[in-house]
Amino acid sequence: MSQTPFITCTSLSFAWPDGTAVFDGLQVAFGTGRTGLVGVNGSGKSTLLKLIAGELSPSGGSVRVGGEVGRLPQNVTLDTSGRVDEALGIAGTRAALHAIEAGDAGEEHFAAVGDDWDVEERAEAMLGELGLGRIGLDRTLGEVSGGESVLLRLAALLLRRPDVLLLDEPTNNLDLYARRRLYAAVEKWPGVLVVVSHDRELLDLVDQIADLRSGEVTWHGGNLSSYEKALAVEQEAAERMVRVAEADLRKQKRELADAQVKLARRKRYGQKMWEERREPKIVMGARKRAAQVSAGKHRIMHEERLAEARERLDVAAEAVRDDDEIRVDLPYTAVPPGRSVLTLRDLRLVHGARVDGVLELRGPERIALLGRNGTGKTTLLRTIAGELEPVEGEARAHVPLRFLPQRLDVLDDRLTVAQNVARFAPDATGNRIRARLARFLFRGARADQPAGTLSGGERFRAALAALMLAEPAPQLLLLDEPTNNLDMASVRRLTTALESYEGALIVAGHDLPFLRSIGITRWLLLDGGLSETSPEALEDAV
The missing domain is CATH 3.40.50.300 (P-loop containing nucleotide triphosphate hydrolases)
Structure with missing residues (x-):
């Protein structure tokens, strides 16, 4: 450098x-x-x-x-029609190298190579370090x-x-x-x-x-773990300060009310003394004016204390992070224990993966679908969802299901969030859709945002809302890499949402901490065939 x-x-x-x-x-x-x-x-x-x-x-x-x-x-x-060396940005340098090796001594080739004579070796070494050693530099990106x-x-x-x-x-x-x-x-x-x-x-x-x-x-x-511990301590202190400020505000309100009662009593007493003329008029007038000045100062003092208490509460409240949670208390998504949800039988998929024999998903089971990139996890989910036909065998769902793909392309970018949900629940009224969208943190004008303007996490929430609020309600939910593009707060919201979902679940993913947090009951590894595994076995194998 x-x-x-x-x-x-x-x-x-x-x-x-x-x-x-x-x-x-x-x-x-x-x-x-x-x-x-x-x-x-x-x-x-x-x-x-x-x-x-x-x-x-x-x-x-x-x-x-x-x-x-x-x-x-x-x-x-x-570009799926391009080659690996083009994606790496070394195609021109390689072509010049090969031309020189073939005997073409043109100056343009030496200029293209410059000092990069070992570019192929460096590229192959880099691919090896990243686990892509089996991918040749001439391979097509479509593969x-x-x-x-x-x-x-x-x-x-x-x-x-x-x-x-x-x-x-x-x-x-x-x-x-x-x-x-x-x-x-x-x-x-x-x-x-x-x-x-x-x-x-x-x-x-x-x-x-x-x-x-x-x-x-x-x-x-x-690092993040250290930051979250520090943030937790900070938030605990901030919440404590809010409680102190709220107590002080209540105290100042009581003192202001007490002061107003005392001043009212004094005023009534002074008025009675005036009416009964117990003292000379000049003395009573001076006493009245002094009482009014004192009462004004007293009132102003308590009002200032109350305003200061409100300001302290506002400052304390600003320090507390308000991360709302998604609520998915939807009817008709529950699946009774033992009920057959999905049957996979002697399945062969279009890209070679398979499920030998019979695999049954029953009741509100939660399955994590794991496997290396390219083994066919997305293909299996799309086959279960009915988007792809199997080469052989059967994939039959026995309950209503919904599939949330990686690309979140269930949304129409030209439509608003509310309009997208209405596509999946055509019989629901506008008020009903908006009431339910509020549970996914799309309140008021946020429900009228075009889907194309949403951030990654907002888009995920909108897509999840569209599927979860669909009619009929899904009793089997298929999620493909659901934590992609989500920030930490959104991952926590998704976890909360899935904790309250009562249907069956199949999640394809690699985020082990997230998968553990949503109560996975079965871990399945897709590697040619489908087999039972555990997160510990996967980590040991990496």
Whole structure:
């Protein structure tokens, strides 16, 4: 690196074309080391990374970056007709190398190669480090899985050796094996690294946490676990201060009421003395004026104390984070124990995976569907959902089911959240839809947002609401990598929602902490065939 890499954002402002402000005067700087950028969905994490990378232009302020920048976006899309070396950005250099090796000494070939004579060896070594050693440089990208696409894009960045690396939800679609390789690459990174993620293991590898909230960044030196412990202590203190401030407010209200009662008694007594003329008129007048001045000062003093108590309560309340929870207390989703929900019989899938014999899902069972990228987990879910026909065998659901895919393409981006839900529940009234949407935190005008304007977490909530509120109510829910693109608060909300869901559940995923948190009852590994496993066995095998 020619210089010490850095990122500096000075008085940074940015707003979307519709006028929605994301940042207004943001001040933040990142130096050498690994930073975990956290915050609720919609707080602007991905937008900030795009501004740093120069993919968006600020409406005010400036972004300065020392060194070359590389960014891994949330959703990696590669041209399926291209080759691996093209995705890695080395196709031109390879072609020049091969031309020179074949005897063509044209100057343009030497210029294309430059000092990069070992590019093929470095590329193959990088693919090997990321677990992609079996993928040749000439392989077509159409043969590569979603998780392998993410690793290929990461390999391309690492080959460039940028000074500043920006990772936006890099573990999306990665299996446990690929995640371990990503973790190793992150641990070895020598420059500036800023990662946006909900992956707890990844965020426990960072040196510091930057919490982006309400357009400002709060710093914590340490990893996610350390940050959450500190935050829990801070929130406990904040809630305690709220209770103290509420008690003080009640006290000041009582004292003001008591003072008003005393002043009223004095006024009545003074009026009685005036009427009975017990003292000279001049003395009584002076006494009355003095009482009025004293009463005014007394009232003002208590009113000021009350106002101060209210202000202290407001300040204390602002320090308490208000992360609402999704509520899914829906009727008709419950499945009685023992009831047959799904039958898979001698199943052969379109991409080669299979289910030998008979697999039965009964009652409100919760199944985790695990396996490496490309083994067919999504294909199996789509087959169960009826979107794909099996090559052989049978996949029969005995209850109403709904499938939430990775891409969340159940939503029509042109329609509002409420209109999307109405598509799945055409007989429900508008008021009924809005009342239910409020349980998914889409209240008032939020229900009228076009789906195309939602953040990743909001889009997930809207898609989950559309499926859960569908008619008939789903008694079997199929979720494909549901924690992708969700912030930590949204993962907690999803966990709460699934805890209150009473139907059967099949979740394809690699996020073991999340899967453990939702009460999985059976762990199934898809690796050619389908077999019983455990999270401990998986971790031992990685």
